[in-house]
Amino acid sequence: MFLKKLVLRQYRNYEELELNVTNQVNLFVGENAQGKTNLLEAIYVLALTKSHRTHQDRELIGWNKDTAMLYGEVEKKYGLMKLSLSISKLGKKAKINGLEQRRLSEFIGSFNVVMFAPEDLEIVKGTPGIRRRFLDMEIGQVQPSYLYDLMQYQKVLVQRNNFLKQVEFQRGPDESLLSIWDEQLAEHGTKIMKKRQSFIEKLQKWAEQIHSGITGGQEVLRITYQPSFSLSRDVERDETISFADFMVQLKQVRNQELRRGTTLIGPHRDDMVFFINGKEAHIFGSQGQQRTTALSLKLAELELIHEEVGEYPILLLDDVLSELDRSRQTHLIETFQDKVQTFITTTGTESIDLSKLRDAAVFHVRKGGFF
Numbered sequence: 295m296f297l298k299k300l301v302l303r304q305y306r307n308y309e310e311l312e313l314n315v316t317n318q319v320n321l322f323v324g325e326n327a328q329g330k331t332n333l334l335e336a337i338y339v340l341a342l343t344k345s346h347r348t349h350q351d352r353e354l355i356g357w358n359k360d361t362a363m364l365y366g367e368v369e370k371k372y373g374l375m376k377l378s379l380s381i382s383k384l385g386k387k388a389k390i391n392g393l394e395q396r397r398l399s400e401f402i403g404s405f406n407v408v409m410f411a412p413e414d415l416e417i418v419k420g421t422p423g424i425r426r427r428f429l430d431m432e433i434g435q436v437q438p439s440y441l442y443d444l445m446q447y448q449k450v451l452v453q454r455n456n457f458l459k460q461v462e463f464q465r466g467p468d469e470s471l472l473s474i475w476d477e478q479l480a481e482h483g484t485k486i487m488k489k490r491q492s493f494i495e496k497l498q499k500w501a502e503q504i505h506s507g508i509t510g511g512q513e514v515l516r517i518t519y520q521p522s523f524s525l526s527r528d529v530e531r532d533e534t535i536s537f538a539d540f541m542v543q544l545k546q547v548r549n550q551e552l553r554r555g556t557t558l559i560g561p562h563r564d565d566m567v568f569f570i571n572g573k574e575a576h577i578f579g580s581q582g583q584q585r586t587t588a589l590s591l592k593l594a595e596l597e598l599i600h601e602e603v604g605e606y607p608i609l610l611l612d613d614v615l616s617e618l619d620r621s622r623q624t625h626l627i628e629t630f631q632d633k634v635q636t637f638i639t640t641t642g643t644e645s646i647d648l649s650k651l652r653d654a655a656v657f658h659v660r661k662g663g664f665f
Contacts, residue, residue, distance in 0.1 A: 483540055
């Protein structure tokens with residue numbers, strides 16, 4: 295896919311911007327706090343309706359403005375798609391070719407992106423919550439139904455936790471009510487866990503191959519799914535995670551949950567773990583190994599999305615090339631060159647090997663505009 299046009303109105307520090315794109319590689323150069331990252335973030339938000347930098351949609355709207363508007367024209371293998379997203383205090387409205395979508399989950403997935411920024415190192419060495427967010431955003435791009443199950447699960451989780459808090463100090467709570475929440479939690483949780491397991495297995499396949507290439511075969515990367523409870527191994531693969539398993543586990547921790555007033559198992563406590571040559575990367579990996587793992591993960595995303603949807607996503611590199619040594623930088627450029635439309639931000643081009651970039655356009659950014 296190819297982003298041909300991007301229009302922003304009242305988005306962060308962009309009062310109004312129209313960008314017509316004709317090049318495969320687009321380099322945005324400028325000092326800090328001029329709007330380079332905002333531009334890449336806008337492309338990301340147009341694809342996923344959420345920012346990778348903040349949970350507060352209000353921050354995306356220009357200062358003292360009521361509404362932000364994003365519009366993009368994306369050339370896909372079956373034709374041109376026109377996407378628009380408005381963000382206001384009342385919520386978001388998304389349209390595809392002028393038709394408003396009833397749910398944002400029906401909009402997400404029509405335009406695919408992969409973002410790689412320095413903070414993505416936290417996916418490897420940060421908290422489980424960061425990794426769960428990564429899984430949710432990436433699986434949602436290729437399987438929109440996942441977002442529906444996730445939303446339903448989160449609603450049930452909140453209601454169930456509220457119930458547990460209410461009965462925490464009661465004698466003889468009505469556990470039949472809790473059983474109702476258990477069934478709903480297990481129903482949606484099972485679907486989420488199956489999709490996470492399948493996604494991680496596919497990601498592992500690509501990441502292991504890419505990581506081996508970057509390290510010259512010196513390192514083996516393994517990514518494993520670490521759910522919050524042990525899974526059955528004596529049934530068919532597609533039944534590994536079952537509704538019955540979930541219900542059994544909930545019964546086993548029920549007394550603990552009643553004492554603590556919170557749900558102790560489920561997808562909200564999942565994690566995924568990265569191993570380099572058999573050792574956990576976030577504990578034993580060097581900074582360079584963790585950075586290579588993050589790079590391998592992002593490049594694996596490109597291939598996985600291509601495998602799932604039939605075409606490559608847009609690649610967004612936010613101040614990443616200057617952070618990589620020449621070897622990793624070369625590997626990254628060779629991966630996306632002539633294959634993936636790429637948008638790159640940097641404060642300067644001195645540390646980037648421009649000779650390796652073909653069909654590249656350079657834009658100089660200052661105060662939410664180009665010069």
